[in-house]
Amino acid sequence: MKRVGEQARRLQALPAYLFAEIDRLKQEAIAKGADLINLGIGDPDLPTPTHIVRRLAEAAAAPENHRYPSYEGLLSFRQAVAAWYRSRFGVELEAEREVLSLIGSKEGIGHIPLAFVDPGDMVLIPDPGYPVYQAGTVLAGGIPVLMPVVRERAYLPDFDEIPRDTLAAAKMMFINYPNNPTASVAPLDFFQRAVDLAREYGIILCHDAAYSEICFDGYLSPSLLQVQGAKEVAVEFHSLSKTYNMTGWRIGFAVGNTEVLAGLGRVKTNLDSGVFQAVQYAGIAALTGPQDPVEEARLTYQRRRDVLVRGLRALGWEVDVPRASFYVWIPVPKGYTSARFAAILLQQAGIVVTPGNGFGQFGEGFFRVALTVPEARIEEAVYRIGRLCL
Ligand SMILES: *Cc1c(COP(=O)(O)O)cnc(C)c1O
Numbered sequence: 001m002k003r004v005g006e007q008a009r010r011l012q013a014l015p016a017y018l019f020a021e022i023d024r025l026k027q028e029a030i031a032k033g034a035d036l037i038n039l040g041i042g043d044p045d046l047p048t049p050t051h052i053v054r055r056l057a058e059a060a061a062a063p064e065n066h067r068y069p070s071y072e073g074l075l076s077f078r079q080a081v082a083a084w085y086r087s088r089f090g091v092e093l094e095a096e097r098e099v100l101s102l103i104g105s106k107e108g109i110g111h112i113p114l115a116f117v118d119p120g121d122m123v124l125i126p127d128p129g130y131p132v133y134q135a136g137t138v139l140a141g142g143i144p145v146l147m148p149v150v151r152e153r154a155y156l157p158d159f160d161e162i163p164r165d166t167l168a169a170a171k172m173m174f175i176n177y178p179n180n181p182t183a184s185v186a187p188l189d190f191f192q193r194a195v196d197l198a199r200e201y202g203i204i205l206c207h208d209a210a211y212s213e214i215c216f217d218g219y220l221s222p223s224l225l226q227v228q229g230a231k232e233v234a235v236e237f238h239s240l241s242k243t244y245n246m247t248g249w250r251i252g253f254a255v256g257n258t259e260v261l262a263g264l265g266r267v268k269t270n271l272d273s274g275v276f277q278a279v280q281y282a283g284i285a286a287l288t289g290p291q292d293p294v295e296e297a298r299l300t301y302q303r304r305r306d307v308l309v310r311g312l313r314a315l316g317w318e319v320d321v322p323r324a325s326f327y328v329w330i331p332v333p334k335g336y337t338s339a340r341f342a343a344i345l346l347q348q349a350g351i352v353v354t355p356g357n358g359f360g361q362f363g364e365g366f367f368r369v370a371l372t373v374p375e376a377r378i379e380e381a382v383y384r385i386g387r388l389c390l
Contacts, residue, residue, distance in 0.1 A: 039369045039378075044242065048246050051290065052282050074280045081095070098231070101274065105238060108254045110139070112260075112267075115263035131358075133206075177324075178325040181368040195227045204260055205234040206237065232257065235256035237254050238253050240286055251279050307382070329368055332366065337364065
């Protein structure tokens with residue numbers, strides 16, 4: 001007999017939640033009053049720049065913004081996105097047809113398979129990777145085909161490893177640079193290879209560029225749309241969340257191929273009603289206003305990165321120096337699994353990190369540190385790790 005509360009097969013098909021054990025240990029430690037250093041959260045601790053907050057307050061007071069917004073986003077917001085793309089990447093976008101507002105980029109990434117993936121269709125997904133690529137695929141009834149991204153190949157998928165019939169059948173591919181969780185970056189020629197492959201096989205290429213503005217040491221991450229032919233097959237997802245410390249505000253956007261955006265937009269008009277207009281006005285202020293808070297945030301994360309990397313290297317650890325994102329992706333010491341090591345850090349040092357296997361099977365053997373706490377706390381974390389007997 002059917003039972004109230006029994007979940008649909010599509011929910012049952014979602015990958016297991018692998019952070020339950022860490023969550024339990026964290027609650028235990030908190031209950032005991034432990035002084036936890038939480039390096040597990042991919043959420044900026046820095047505040048939203050004040051001119052953006054002020055713009056929201058102003059726009060929130062205007063009655064015309066209290067009504068349903070337009071589905072595709074205010075034209076002025078989409079024009080601000082187009083202007084930002086021109087100045088940041090030298091890419092021309094038609095605001096009316098090549099830009100779509102999103103309620104955070106997670107919303108668009110999660111919904112896009114519903115527009116193009118039929119039950120049984122294959123979707124190419126990086127492993128380790130942001131879990132939403134897989135969740136959105138599975139909820140649409142699609143089949144995730146994992147592309148390993150490993151240190152030996154600079155965390156870029158090896159397209160030659162993918163069987164031709166898989167490429168011929170796949171509907172969609174996700175890539176993400178600067179990358180969460182590995183903090184790796186991709187050169188433009190990799191983007192060119194991805195676009196060429198997608199054109200050859202008729203694959204929708206989705207590039208998640210949530211961390212495009214969090215770059216260090218003068219590095220500037222490119223846009224996939226800088227590549228020749230990209231607009232024929234690709235969309236790029238962006239977010240104001242990480243760039244402007246606006247994770248709670250829920251605003252992002254997708255740009256690129258008009259037919260792909262139209263499909264995503266059609267799913268959205270049937271499920272949501274767009275981004276609160278006051279938030280869109282604040283988004284315009286973010287994209288068109290002074291960018292020095294973005295540079296300050298970069299320098300802040302860069303200093304934190306240096307404290308962590310130098311500290312761990314002084315303890316004899318091998319740590320790659322990331323050029324972008326606010327994560328550091330680190331191999332666990334020999335003899336430990338990701339889960340075991342994360343549990344030890346929590347129980348014996350009061351440090352929360354994210355075990356790499358939570359991002360996919362090829363994340364096993366690593367853990368992810370988020371640089372979203374002040375420098376002094378990172379120093380304290382390094383000190384505590386130094387005291388551990390591993
Ligand atoms: C944080 C994050 C996002 C989404 O952020 P939104 O707040 O939904 O815009 C998308 N992709 C990756 C890889 C992220 O880490």
